[in-house]
Amino acid sequence: MLSIINKRNIFLHQKLVKSLYEQTLTRPLATHWDPKFRRLRKNKFTEPTLLDFDSNTKEKVKRGIEPPTSFIYKPINITSSKEIFDPYIPPEGDGKASLFSKEFAKGAVEKITKSTSKKFKHLRLIKKSDSNFDENLFAETAQQIYIDAHSILSKRDPEEMLNFVTENALMKMYHNMKFKTIRWKWIESLEEPVVKHLVTREMMVKTDLYAQVTVRIHSKQILAVYDRFGRLAFGSDTLPKDVLEYVVFEKHLSDPYGSWRLHDKIIPSWSPAKTPVIRSFALPEPYKTDDELEKRIVSKFKGDDSHLEKIQEEKS
C-alpha cells in the first residue's frame, strides 16, 4: 500500500492523512465568503424557545435555574415501626449443636439482652389489649402467619399481603420480587416454634404502644426464583433446605383493628453462607454513605422501658 522506498516519505504521508472525525473537529465552521455581515445575518432568524431535554438538573442549577418542584406528599405510616426495638442476640451454634456438646458449652450461652428482666411487665401490657395471649399458642399462630405471608408472595398483590406483613417488611420483600416469579413451599417444621423475646415500646405519647415478639422457627422449605424470562436464577424446585430463623412479629396495641404481623428477621452473623446465584455477575461499586443523613434520622420511639415503672405505681 505505502511505498517503503524512503522512510521520510512514510512520515509525511501519515501526517497528511487525517481521519474524517479529526477533519470535522478542526475545520472552520464559518465558511461564508464575506464574514463582515455575520452579525446582521444572524438577526434574520427568530430565536424560538427551544426546550432543554438533554441537560441534567445539576447543570441547570449551576446556571441559576430552579429544579422542578414535586408535590408528592409522602405518607406517614403509624401502624408500623421501622426498627427492631431490642434486638434479640441469638446464641451461637443454635441450630447445629445439641445441648450436651462442646460447641454449645463454649459460646452458646444466651446473652442477656436489656429487658429480659422486665419480661412479665411487658406481658402484662400485651394482655391488657389481648386477654387471651398465651406464649405457646402464639408461637403456633405466628408460624401460620409466616406460612401465609410467604405463600402469598407469588401473587403480586401488596394489598393482600398487608394483612400478614407490616409495611417495613413489605418494602423488603416486595421490591426485588416485582419482575420475578417465585415458587415457595413449606414442607414441615423440624422443631416447635418458641417465643424468645418480648418488648413493648411507646411512640412519643403514653397511649401509643407497639409490641414486638421474636419467634424461633426451624423448618424445611423449598424456594425457587425465576427470571423475568423464565430462567432459574436462585435455588431449586425440588431440593428442600433446613432454615433456622428468628422472626419478629409486631402489633400496634393501641389500634383496635391491629393484628400480629410479620415485621422483620434477625440474621445472626454465624449463620451459614447462602448458596450462590446461578449466573455470574460483576460486583457493583460500593454505595457512598451519607454521614449527615444518618445523624439526622432519629427514631421516634423512646429507648427506655420507663413506661413500665408506672404499672407498679398503679398497683400500689
Next chain:
Amino acid sequence: MFNNLIKSLNFLSHNIYHINRSIPTVLFHTNSASFVNKQDKSLEEDDFDLQRKESAKIKNLERLGSIKSHISWPQYNRIIYPPTEDGKPIRNPFVHHMRHFVKYPAKKMWYPALMIRGMSIDEAIKQLSFHRLKGAHIIKEVLLEAQDLALKQHNFEFKSNMWISYSTAVDSFRVKGVRKHRAMRLGMVEYKYCTYYVRLEEGAPPPNYHLEAETYEARAKEYIEKLRKRSIYLSI
C-alpha cells in the same frame, strides 16, 4: 375452579405473559377491610382475561403502527414470562431502551441507526465512536445506558454477549420559526426533534441478519411466504 382450568388450557396455546401494572405510591395503612371499598372479587374477571386484554391491546397497536410511542416502548420491559419445564426461555431475552426529544433531525439520525442493525454491541460502539455525525455519539450513549440496564435489572450475564436487533430514529415534534429573506419575503425554519429506539438481545449476532436470498427463485418464495402470513384485521 374447573372453568379456570379449561380457560388456562385454552390459553396455553397462545402466548402467556403477565404484565406488571404500576404500583401506587400511596399505601393504605389501615388493616381492616371494612374501611376500604373493595369490589367483590367474584364479579371481577380472572387473571387470564386480564392478561388476554392487555396482550391484545399491544398486538392491535402493533398492527395499526402506533406502538412506537415513547410511552409504550419501555413497557415491554415489564412483561414477565412464566417459567418453562425445559429451562429454555420462551423468548430470547431482550431489553428495550430509548431516548426521546433529542434535538437532532430524524433523517440524519437514521443513517447510523441503520448501520448498527445486526451488529454486536462492542462493534457498534467502536464504529459509532469514529462516525462523523453528531447523532452517532448520542446513539453511543444510549447503547451504554441500555447495556447497564440489562446487566443490573434484567439478569443478562455478560457485557459483550449482546446484539442489536432493532434500531430506528423517528420524528417526534418540530418547533417552527421564521427567517427573513431579501425583501419582505419570509421563510419557515423548523427545529426538529426525534426519538431513538433500541432493542438489545442476548447472544451472539446471527450471521444472516442482512442476507437476502441470492437466487431469483428463493426471493420469489420469500415474497410469497410474506403474502401468505398476512391476516385480515377484524375478520371472522
